[in-house]
Amino acid sequence: MSAGRTFKRGGVHPPGEKHRTAAVAVEDAPLPERLVVPVSQHIGAPARPVVKKGDRVLAGQVLAEAVGFVSVPVHAPTSGTVRRVDVAPHPMGTPQPAIEIEADGDDAWAEPLEPIPAPEAADPSVLRRRIQEAGIVGLGGATFPTHVKLSPPPEATIDAVILNGVECEPYLTADHRLMLEAAGEILAGLQIVLHLFGLERGWVGIEENKPDAIAEMGRRAGDGGWAEVVPLEIKYPQGAEKQLIQAVLGREVPSGALPMAVGAVVQNVATAAAIHAAVVRGRPLVERVVTVTGPGVREPKNLRFRVGTPVRHLVDRCGGLTGDVAKVVLGGPMMGLAQHTLDVPAIKGTSGVLCLTRDRVRTAPAGPCLRCGRCVDACPMGLEPTGIAAAIGADLVEEADRYHALDCIECGSCAYVCPAFIPLVQSIRYAKGRVLSWRRKRGR
């Protein structure tokens, strides 16, 4: 029995599969010849391009500017020439506007944003503006603009900041390696976030399958007690914001509410490191670490890549695909997005490139619901996935709303345990869209 804390309800235990890359140090991926930088790499309004075909750009230069508050700019990942400003393949599946850059190989940098060497003395509003200017988004995979999350409305009281080092998705080890190799930067980022809220003390949640990361982060945090490293029991989806808050603080975010309702703000460890780089060194977000792994790739690795690098380039760096690859997923196996081409660019939200062989891919058709209730037991949000799926299958939108479809976090636990292989998450995602438009129509 584990001593670690965890969330109360549901959860599943998929095989970790992290052994392939957990001990492989992060390596810099070489610069590709061409990079495709989508203007939409975040949730919110896509950035507006400010360069045109033929322009020469330097690394770190703004390629597209933020449009409104819930939006961030996109920066040039390296120096070179703009070859195209047009739609291009995107990890989300449908082609989207992007800026294609032919790298010149010099990797010459533009003047950085002005460094703020002593963030603890800086005004919070200056820091928030900097975080937006640097194009920082949640690097856990959801890519929500970080400055928005760090700007709660005045009536909300934030008393807890949690860094998310859980990395509960099987196969992925990018955050794990970052915690081992850049613990200082992550903790410096935590300090900046604490300063934004005028807090003294924060938490770092890490699952017990990463004892070395728990030790390293604890050692770097020191004995001051300002950053408490919390070992967590291994359980998926512990890295989901609401589950992590419950595991660490024992607080439950009410239905339909945001974490700030219980006074908590959660940031991924990689996001914290990016905040530190943006504030102290003036570096915009143009690179991140990705785990290229799975039985379908020859040499699994953790790679630090420039945003816009084609996935094919990353896979080639790892010795290429094996012959029997059947599916390539960006992200983890539970929540990642399957791709139909390796020509998509890896972007800010790309935490994993998972190459699965035929024996790991299920293509069996779905059977009828057995009413076994396993999905209900597995749901970390306390929902009834089969009920939502049945309701929307019969076009009963109001019924799906009564089942609280909108509370679903799309973690995939229900579909993972379903013995009839029913694509429950897809049904619920569809139901969420229908419920939202139905509510809009009713004017609520």
Place this chain on the structure above:
Amino acid sequence: MIEAVLIVGGLGLVSALGLGLASLKFRVEVDPRVEALEGVLPGANCGACGYAGCSALAKALAEGAAEPTACTPGGAEVAGAIAGILGVEAGTTVRRIAVVHCRGGRGVALDKGVYVGVPDCRAAALVGGGPKLCSAGCLGLGTCERACPFGAIHLDGAGLPRVAPDRCTGCGACVDACPKRIIDLEPDGCRVHVRCRSTDRGKAVKAVCSEGCIGCGRCAKACPVDAIAMDRGLARIDPDACVSCGRCAAVCPTANIDDLVAGRCKALIDEPACIGCGKCARVCPVDAIAGERKAPHRVDADRCVGCGRCAPVCPAGAIRDGDPIPTSVETAA
């Protein structure tokens, strides 16, 4: 015994009196026209009018909130009956039917991969835009078929929806159900359709579909009445201007344009019967008819596209079918 009769009888009397008074005091005024209107509406409750069902529309009609032509499935016949009940003019309705703007069925348009998921187009569209490589391609999971309240849409062998024109009422349920927005309601008179909605460049279209519109513009050049406009890489036919001559379909290099006219003939004027009124010359969209006033007119067979507009307007019945015009399929073969 007598007491019981008096008590029960008395109770009955009092209740009857109460009920009688209540029915006078709380009487609900029912517009007799609502019932009559419900009687003439089709009763399919398809929702095409924008109301919750046929009774809701009947109520709205009686209140004057809806036009007599609001029921599209009912067409002119129902509109006339409604106008009769309401004592107003019916106005005109143009019969519209659903047209599917995609011919990328199985074996024509390529897939991204194997789709294993909810068998519904709207749910499939959430997974990276759906399983077709073409971003404007029909997903072929039959959501329109299930949405049609009149059984007018069925998937064919290639997984493409086929509309049965005689059953389609133009209610638009399929238009709303399609997540790719490739179904439109078009006037029944227009029998030639571009079966593609991809605005991608020709090269990109060819890479994913062998029968998509590649935006070459040949159809627009061939159109005798300028009814085709090029919108980025896509030809769009203006159904109000189109004369359904089928010349566009004949020149389309990817055979994307559907020509539903079974056979057309050049117009031929029976000269002795022609009274020289010139009505046919005025309706001809390609200026193929000429002649002196009060003298027999002639059809220039090279120009005539066989649209058939002249014959119905001839007061003397002097225009008949001349030489048949080969259809696009025959031209291709």
